[in-house]
Amino acid sequence: MTCGPPFPSRRRLGARPMPGERPYHQAMAKRVTINDVAQAAGVSRQTVTRAINDMGEINEQTKQRVLEACQKLGYRPSRFARNLVVRKKTRAMGYLVASFRNPYFTEIAGDLLNAAAERGWHVVMASTETEDEPNALDMLSGQVDVFIGHFVQNDDALARASGGIPLVMLERPSSRPGMHSVEVDIREGVREAIQALRTKGARRIGMIDSSYSLRASPTYEPSPRRGYFEELVGGESTGMVVVGEESMAGGGRAFAELVATYPDMDAVLAFNDLMAIGAVQASHALGIEVPRQVKICGFDGLTLGEAVHPTLTTVSIDRHALVSSALDIADALAAADFGVLPPMRRTVRPHMLWRESA
Amino acid sequence: MTCGPPFPSRRRLGARPMPGERPYHQAMAKRVTINDVAQAAGVSRQTVTRAINDMGEINEQTKQRVLEACQKLGYRPSRFARNLVVRKKTRAMGYLVASFRNPYFTEIAGDLLNAAAERGWHVVMASTETEDEPNALDMLSGQVDVFIGHFVQNDDALARASGGIPLVMLERPSSRPGMHSVEVDIREGVREAIQALRTKGARRIGMIDSSYSLRASPTYEPSPRRGYFEELVGGESTGMVVVGEESMAGGGRAFAELVATYPDMDAVLAFNDLMAIGAVQASHALGIEVPRQVKICGFDGLTLGEAVHPTLTTVSIDRHALVSSALDIADALAAADFGVLPPMRRTVRPHMLWRESA
DNA sequence: GGTATGACCGTGAACGTTCACGGCATCTCC
DNA sequence: GGAGATGCCGTGAACGTTCACGGTCATACC
Numbered sequence: 001m002t003c004g005p006p007f008p009s010r011r012r013l014g015a016r017p018m019p020g021e022r023p024y025h026q027a028m029a030k031r032v033t034i035n036d037v038a039q040a041a042g043v044s045r046q047t048v049t050r051a052i053n054d055m056g057e058i059n060e061q062t063k064q065r066v067l068e069a070c071q072k073l074g075y076r077p078s079r080f081a082r083n084l085v086v087r088k089k090t091r092a093m094g095y096l097v098a099s100f101r102n103p104y105f106t107e108i109a110g111d112l113l114n115a116a117a118e119r120g121w122h123v124v125m126a127s128t129e130t131e132d133e134p135n136a137l138d139m140l141s142g143q144v145d146v147f148i149g150h151f152v153q154n155d156d157a158l159a160r161a162s163g164g165i166p167l168v169m170l171e172r173p174s175s176r177p178g179m180h181s182v183e184v185d186i187r188e189g190v191r192e193a194i195q196a197l198r199t200k201g202a203r204r205i206g207m208i209d210s211s212y213s214l215r216a217s218p219t220y221e222p223s224p225r226r227g228y229f230e231e232l233v234g235g236e237s238t239g240m241v242v243v244g245e246e247s248m249a250g251g252g253r254a255f256a257e258l259v260a261t262y263p264d265m266d267a268v269l270a271f272n273d274l275m276a277i278g279a280v281q282a283s284h285a286l287g288i289e290v291p292r293q294v295k296i297c298g299f300d301g302l303t304l305g306e307a308v309h310p311t312l313t314t315v316s317i318d319r320h321a322l323v324s325s326a327l328d329i330a331d332a333l334a335a336a337d338f339g340v341l342p343p344m345r346r347t348v349r350p351h352m353l354w355r356e357s358a
Numbered sequence: 359m360t361c362g363p364p365f366p367s368r369r370r371l372g373a374r375p376m377p378g379e380r381p382y383h384q385a386m387a388k389r390v391t392i393n394d395v396a397q398a399a400g401v402s403r404q405t406v407t408r409a410i411n412d413m414g415e416i417n418e419q420t421k422q423r424v425l426e427a428c429q430k431l432g433y434r435p436s437r438f439a440r441n442l443v444v445r446k447k448t449r450a451m452g453y454l455v456a457s458f459r460n461p462y463f464t465e466i467a468g469d470l471l472n473a474a475a476e477r478g479w480h481v482v483m484a485s486t487e488t489e490d491e492p493n494a495l496d497m498l499s500g501q502v503d504v505f506i507g508h509f510v511q512n513d514d515a516l517a518r519a520s521g522g523i524p525l526v527m528l529e530r531p532s533s534r535p536g537m538h539s540v541e542v543d544i545r546e547g548v549r550e551a552i553q554a555l556r557t558k559g560a561r562r563i564g565m566i567d568s569s570y571s572l573r574a575s576p577t578y579e580p581s582p583r584r585g586y587f588e589e590l591v592g593g594e595s596t597g598m599v600v601v602g603e604e605s606m607a608g609g610g611r612a613f614a615e616l617v618a619t620y621p622d623m624d625a626v627l628a629f630n631d632l633m634a635i636g637a638v639q640a641s642h643a644l645g646i647e648v649p650r651q652v653k654i655c656g657f658d659g660l661t662l663g664e665a666v667h668p669t670l671t672t673v674s675i676d677r678h679a680l681v682s683s684a685l686d687i688a689d690a691l692a693a694a695d696f697g698v699l700p701p702m703r704r705t706v707r708p709h710m711l712w713r714e715s716a
Numbered sequence: 717g718g719t720a721t722g723a724c725c726g727t728g729a730a731c732g733t734t735c736a737c738g739g740c741a742t743c744t745c746c
Numbered sequence: 747g748g749a750g751a752t753g754c755c756g757t758g759a760a761c762g763t764t765c766a767c768g769g770t771c772a773t774a775c776c
């Protein structure tokens with residue numbers, strides 16, 4: 001039998017709790033380590049390692065014996081201890097999916113996955129829809145070398161939550177070191193859309209803005225798209241904006257309101273495709289013929305736009321260019337061993353995607 | 359100056375390479391550790407820890423000095439070392455997304471994220487569309503306690519790749535310990551669909567099968583849905599099956615072929631909603647009125663089915679029940695400290711979702 | 717002046733694994 | 747029968763953190 005410790009109880013986390021101690025918490029199960037397995041199998045640590053990683057230099061029978069011991073004890077190697085010692089080149093990126101309810105983000109995810117695999121990157125994802133951004137960042141900050149995503153929080157909060165890991169921010173300018181960005185020239189997109197609708201004969205153009213579009217503030221504030229719209233549309237279309245929830249249904253309701261308020265409206269630019277599709281559907285219900293009576297133009301270029309009838313004309317954001325620009329930055333970061341670099345910025349230009357609704 | 363090592367060069371991974379050594383590989387950059395920072399700031403490890411984790415017991419000026427040193431050296435704490443010592447309860451699950459081109463899987467991802475967050479789980483995701491399954495599994499096996507996904511590989515391959523981490527397989531039976539499953543009663547779904555179409559007056563029912571539906575084999579083999587369809591449909595509909603690529607376009611082509619081959623066909627059951635939507639679109643092009651001339655029924659219950667015109671009638675798989683069953687299993691696994699348990703199996707029953715296309 | 721208090725900082729140990737060795741048999745070859 | 751090769755196994759060290767202490771001052775208090 002063993003005596004007590006020579007000096008006042010310097011017990012560690014995993015140590016066996018003294019009787020009567022830890023009365024309310026469930027005693028934390030002591031982890032089964034490689035040493036336990038080694039002891040059970042009557043061999044050394046290293047032999048266990050050889051068995052579980054089948055590395056050779058081990059007798060087949062011994063191996064089986066070790067493997068059985070693993071099974072019996074329920075041994076599971078610690079990923080942390082393992083990674084601590086091997087230090088492999090991960091090149092893993094974390095992608096924060098802003099929402100799974102808007103196909104825009106999942107389509108980007110798909111494109112990113114493809115392109116990343118081609119360039120030798122691993123991708124892990126987390127959602128910021130349910131989990132708040134700092135949480136998601138914190139959770140993944142241990143696993144990845146760079147973050148990519150449509151971020152919401154302000155720069156300070158991001159810097160704090162990212163744990164020193166560089167960020168590539170999508171559709172948002174970056175200013176400080178360690179944060180980089182791929183922007184979309186929204187103004188140009190809005191300009192093209194308005195011009196396109198005009199050349200198709202539109203006179204009075206309305207707009208559907210989103211009440212919440214990845215903005216941190218809980219109250220509505222006009223999106224940049226609305227800003228550019230109001231700046232550029234002018235003439236008799238001034239002020240024809242309605243705000244709706246960022247979804248198909250929200251787009252539908254906003255469209256109905258727009259039609260009711262401005263009976264002579266002959267074209268609509270929607271905040272995004274999801275809302276535009278809602279508008280197209282609402283037009284059926286309202287007996288409005290698209291594009292003859294009202295032209296509808298979306299924003300994003302979702303493939304989903306092909307599923308509706310009439311198919312959706314839209315300002316397409318080149319997702320391929322978006323993700324490959326982001327990956328360019330990530331590669332540059334990797335080349336610099338993920339140090340803190342001055343902001344890199346890329347911009348992609350959207351373009352009109354002509355389909356049937358305008 | 360220091361002398362050489364007392365015994366023949368026992369260099370480690372991170373040591374400075376001797377000149378002439380490692381001639382072709384880029385020298386692996388030595389990691390900046392907490393000790394480097396401590397030295398640079400003229401303090402001890404522990405003080406650095408206190409600074410970066412703001413733990414108190416530290417002078418504000420010292421803290422700033424340490425933080426500056428971190429910044430300057432580009433110090434990034436090792437997640438592995440950190441986790442190794444704290445041993446926190448992670449409860450992280452890995453979700454393998456089968457495809458980002460089929461909204462079915464991304465909708466499940468969204469639901470899973472929501473439900474998992476509610477139950478205190480972290481979720482990391484990887485795609486098996488670009489990366490092969492064993493790779494994805496291997497990559498995440500270090501980060502999570504349980505895997506969930508629509509798996510393709512056979513049980514042996516999965517057992518090998520999962521690194522001893524328990525699996526929850528979606529829509530697939532499990533047989534061996536450590537692998538669990540949530541199945542969908544496909545037969546019941548097909549039965550309901552056929553019966554529903556019949557009560558709506560359908561006589562000659564065709565089916566569109568998928569040429570590839572998460573099956574490992576590269577050649578076509580009939581899906582279970584087709585099997586049940588052929589078993590249950592009988593009568594004058596026997597043999598009316600066409601195979602197409604698993605996409606909207608594939609569904610459209612298959613529909614056209616079906617119509618051409620069986621001119622008196624009055625209803626179609628599609629492998630999934632994606633293909634069914636393709637069929638609905640094709641019907642427009644072919645001048646076929648849905649549901650008057652041909653009724654179309656999908657399978658999955660995507661919200662996307664509401665975007666098409668007419669909206670898609672479908673056999674809906676309750677994704678909420680699916681993921682919450684999976685989470686039940688995950689919770690049970692967590693309660694057992696993620697040991698190897700005998701297979702747990704749940705089943706969810708699909709149900710008809712009446713919309714306009716049938 | 718002695719003692720308690722508090723603010724701040726440093727040191728050994730531990731987390732669980734793999735790496736680089738060294739060692740001991742046994743076998744092979746001339 | 748010695749030298750080398752080969753198969754198999756074990757031991758110290760290292761990975762980079764945090765924890766539990768133990769210090770050292772300066773200040774406060776009686």
